Amino acid sequence: MADIQQLRLDHAPALLAFELENRAYFAASIPDRGDSYFSAFAERLGDLLTDQAAGLLFFHVLVSRDGGTADEIVGRVNLVDVRDGTAELGYRIAEKAAGRGLATDAVRRICVLAAETYGLGTLRAKTTHDNLASHTVLTRTGFVPTGEIDISGRPGTTYIRTLS
Structure with a gap:
């Protein structure tokens, strides 16, 4: 599997490469981030890290430890809109790492981290109806x-999980 690491500034080059390499793959099932996301990536990342330090969100990367010479980001798991003991979960897995249980494992682990480290009691999530893989991950993880x-003009489902 992959290590879950809280997002740091030194992840920036690998994170940008991950997002660019998988942009079309992600856009097939979730709304595209748009060109401005990539052109202002460094500034946006700085803002997110400031918000993370303030406890408003928690961004994580999934780092592959496959014995290669360089670690590679193969996914993200984020907790946003953190307030009153709750947060919204979001995640994305690289196309080349999909279908191996990585998302299910990462969501299970982030639920534990959310409760034990961030003191959260509830997580919310949402996905479009046509994203069957995400529906499966969410139901498998409770x-x-x-x-x-409505998610950017596409029908979707909302989910909730109470953490113990």
């Missing part, structure tokens, strides 16, 4: 559907 939502 999330329960709570309703329907």
Whole structure:
């Protein structure tokens, strides 16, 4: 599997490479971030790290430890909108790492981290109806559907999980 590491400034080059390499793959199932995300990447990352230091969000990268000479980011798991003991979960896995249980493992581990390290009691999530892999990950990791939502013009489902 991969190590979960809280996002740091030194992850920036590998994180940008991960996002660029997988942009089209991600856009097939979730709304594209847009060109401005990539052109202002360094500034945006700095802002996110400031918010992370303030406890407003917690960004994580999944770092592959496959014995190669360089660690590679193969996924992200983020907790955003942190307030009142709750946060929204988001994640994305590289196309070349998909289908191996990495997302399920990462979500399980982030649920433990959210409760034990960040003191959260509830996580929310959402996904589009056509993202079957995400629905599977969420249900396998204890999330329960709570309703329907529009996600950038696409129908989706909201989920919740109470952490113990």
